[in-house]
Amino acid sequence: MAVIELAGIERVFHLGDSAVHALSRLDVGIEAGEYVAIMGPSGSGKSTLLNLLGLLDRPDAGSYRLEGRDVTTLSPDEQAAVRSQRIGFVFQSFHLVPRLTAAENVALPMMLAGIPAAERAQRVTQALKDFGLDQRADHRPDQLSGGQRQRVAIARATIMQPAVLLADEPTGNLDRATGDDVIHLLEALNERGMTLIIVTHDPKIGTRARRQLMMEDGELRHDSARPSAAAAAT
Amino acid sequence: MRNADVLRFARDAATAYPLRTSLSVLAMAIGVAAVVVLTALGDGARRYVVEQFSSLGSNLVIVLPGRSATGGFSPANALTTTPRDLTVDDAFALVRLPSVRRVAPLTAGNSEINANGRLREVVVAGTVSTYLDIRGFKMAQGSFLPEADWNRGAPVAVIGSKIKEEIFGGAPAVGELVRLGDRRLRVVGVLRSVGQGLGMNTDEVVFVPVGVAQSLFNTHTLFRILIEARSRDEIAAVKREAAASLKARHGGEEDVTVITQDAVLATFDKLLRALTAAVAGIAAISLAVAGILVMNVMLVAVTQRTAEIGLLKALGARGATIRNAFMAEAAMLSLVGALTGYGLGLLGAFILRLLYPVFPAYPPDWAVVAALVTSLSTGLLFGIMPARRAALLDPVQALMKH
Numbered sequence: 206m207a208v209i210e211l212a213g214i215e216r217v218f219h220l221g222d223s224a225v226h227a228l229s230r231l232d233v234g235i236e237a238g239e240y241v242a243i244m245g246p247s248g249s250g251k252s253t254l255l256n257l258l259g260l261l262d263r264p265d266a267g268s269y270r271l272e273g274r275d276v277t278t279l280s281p282d283e284q285a286a287v288r289s290q291r292i293g294f295v296f297q298s299f300h301l302v303p304r305l306t307a308a309e310n311v312a313l314p315m316m317l318a319g320i321p322a323a324e325r326a327q328r329v330t331q332a333l334k335d336f337g338l339d340q341r342a343d344h345r346p347d348q349l350s351g352g353q354r355q356r357v358a359i360a361r362a363t364i365m366q367p368a369v370l371l372a373d374e375p376t377g378n379l380d381r382a383t384g385d386d387v388i389h390l391l392e393a394l395n396e397r398g399m400t401l402i403i404v405t406h407d408p409k410i411g412t413r414a415r416r417q418l419m420m421e422d423g424e425l426r427h428d429s430a431r432p433s434a435a436a437a438a439t
Numbered sequence: 440m441r442n443a444d445v446l447r448f449a450r451d452a453a454t455a456y457p458l459r460t461s462l463s464v465l466a467m468a469i470g471v472a473a474v475v476v477l478t479a480l481g482d483g484a485r486r487y488v489v490e491q492f493s494s495l496g497s498n499l500v501i502v503l504p505g506r507s508a509t510g511g512f513s514p515a516n517a518l519t520t521t522p523r524d525l526t527v528d529d530a531f532a533l534v535r536l537p538s539v540r541r542v543a544p545l546t547a548g549n550s551e552i553n554a555n556g557r558l559r560e561v562v563v564a565g566t567v568s569t570y571l572d573i574r575g576f577k578m579a580q581g582s583f584l585p586e587a588d589w590n591r592g593a594p595v596a597v598i599g600s601k602i603k604e605e606i607f608g609g610a611p612a613v614g615e616l617v618r619l620g621d622r623r624l625r626v627v628g629v630l631r632s633v634g635q636g637l638g639m640n641t642d643e644v645v646f647v648p649v650g651v652a653q654s655l656f657n658t659h660t661l662f663r664i665l666i667e668a669r670s671r672d673e674i675a676a677v678k679r680e681a682a683a684s685l686k687a688r689h690g691g692e693e694d695v696t697v698i699t700q701d702a703v704l705a706t707f708d709k710l711l712r713a714l715t716a717a718v719a720g721i722a723a724i725s726l727a728v729a730g731i732l733v734m735n736v737m738l739v740a741v742t743q744r745t746a747e748i749g750l751l752k753a754l755g756a757r758g759a760t761i762r763n764a765f766m767a768e769a770a771m772l773s774l775v776g777a778l779t780g781y782g783l784g785l786l787g788a789f790i791l792r793l794l795y796p797v798f799p800a801y802p803p804d805w806a807v808v809a810a811l812v813t814s815l816s817t818g819l820l821f822g823i824m825p826a827r828r829a830a831l832l833d834p835v836q837a838l839m840k841h
Binding site: 261 | 440441443444448451452455746747749750751752753754755756757758759760834835838
């Protein structure tokens with residue numbers, strides 16, 4: 206079953222008098238458990254696409270079905286609930302809350318979802334152990350290395366067991382070796398069945414994915430899963 | 440998000456920026472402390488005056504010569520206005536009224552006391568033996584003026600404690616002769632010190648029989664007649680009877696004013712309550728200023744934590760959740776500020792009482808409640824705008840700020 210179905214997606218930004226088509230005529234389907242890299246130069250629309258997939262942004266036209274449900278027509282609160290339960294985010298700059306410890310950062314999505322403290326503590330302990338962070342539970346972000354911070358962020362993104370994990374340049378702020386560790390970690394999660402979508406401009410990372418979406422000027426130029434269809438679109 | 444989690448989250452957010460938080464708490468605290476201290480001062484003044492009035496003696500009715508209420512000009516007034524003075528006979532007539540327990544005439548003037556080689560300006564009060572009990576004074580040495588015919592005064596004097604101190608020092612005064620104006624009087628008693636009593640410091644007064652004072656000042660009028668009612672319930676009756684009796688004695692002319700201690704007290708009480716409320720109002724302005732400061736602090740917090748707000752939205756926080764978290768933070772700043780200010784205010788009032796023990800500087804309950812409620816509500820009110828701003832932030836834009 207397709208976990209993500211985009212049909213005829215348009216996203217237009219207005220800068221002064223001119224209209225910029227950040228996304229145009231986008232039709233993409235992503236199956237559950239896929240490992241997809243969205244690639245392209247700066248300004249190609251790949252981040253806009255990721256924000257749209259994560260329900261942080263709304264398309265101006267077209268439909269977005271997540272797990273078979275049309276999510277573009279949901280109210281803001283319903284979208285928040287979908288983000289809480291079904292979507293995990295990993296950011297280039299980690300976005301950890303600086304005053305909270307690693308454990309508290311990981312627990313944040315569960316706290317927002319209203320899960321009782323006892324259950325939170327138990328799940329956080331397990332997650333930190335899974336990600337090799339059990340010695341770092343009480344450390345604040347500024348006491349952690351870059352790789353550790355991104356591992357905390359990934360633990361946080363997956364603690365609600367989402368359907369889709371969205372990663373925006375997850376290795377952009379890391380050195381090569383640490384970046385590889387993070388990619389291996391994400392791939393391990395994918396192997397256990399989580400749909401993984403990575404935005405990157407690094408071809409080395411992009412080509413590791415089983416499927417590449419090449420973006421350019423807001424359009425999908427190449428889809429490695431459907432070479433002919435994408436070519437026809439151009 | 441659970442309420443306990445909202446509170447904990449807000450608390451952690453506030454304590455993560457100690458300088459900003461403590462400054463806004465301080466502003467709120469100063470506002471509340473100002474209200475508490477200033478109303479303590481105002482209410483202290485009120486209590487002080489009330490206590491002073493009570494020290495005049497209980498169940499007191501006072502007769503003053505002349506009318507206090509102006510009736511406007513009328514031909515009748517022009518023909519009949521021959522203001523009669525209050526006399527000792529008037530006072531004596533009041534003794535027989537049914538609701539009256541004691542009466543004391545009072546005449547007053549300035550003179551010089553000369554004794555023991557020292558000279559001093561004094562207030563001379565001419566009265567009778569009953570005055571001591573009506574005013575509730577106590578003797579330090581000797582006795583008060585002897586009971587005698589009111590129109591014939593023995594050449595005796597009772598002096599206040601300060602005069603005794605200044606003229607005689609440590610030496611005994613009772614039995615000594617003093618010269619008061621052109622009279623030679625024998626000191627028969629010294630009053631115990633009672634301190635200030637509404638403009639007239641009793642410690643600096645020389646009491647003589649009313650007849651002696653009247654011949655000393657060459658007058659037959661009285662300054663006041665003090666009447667003590669049999670009980671508190673009979674004050675009104677005394678007032679009515681005294682007014683009627685004096686009207687009859689003065690040829691049907693209502694040319695005296697009869698006031699009760701309660702009426703005077705009520706006027707001062709009202710006046711000083713209004714003063715306290717006005718002072719509280721002025722202090723409340725500082726609360727509004729503190730509220731605006733809390734708003735500023737929260738706006739800065741929203742700006743500083745824009746990325747965090749974006750993250751919370753990405754993690755599934757609803758707008759209402761974010762709004763509640765920021766409102767809770769504003770409420771906490773205000774609450775802690777209000778409680779700190781309450782403590783500071785009580786401390787300030789305590790220090791005032793230490794410095795001026797005679798001054799009962801306690802903040803009235805209504806002022807304390809009003810200050811706490813106002814500070815909390817201004818904090819919340821001024822917290823709404825920043826919280827709304829946080830809740831309405833666009834997550835994509837917010838996440839880009841880092």
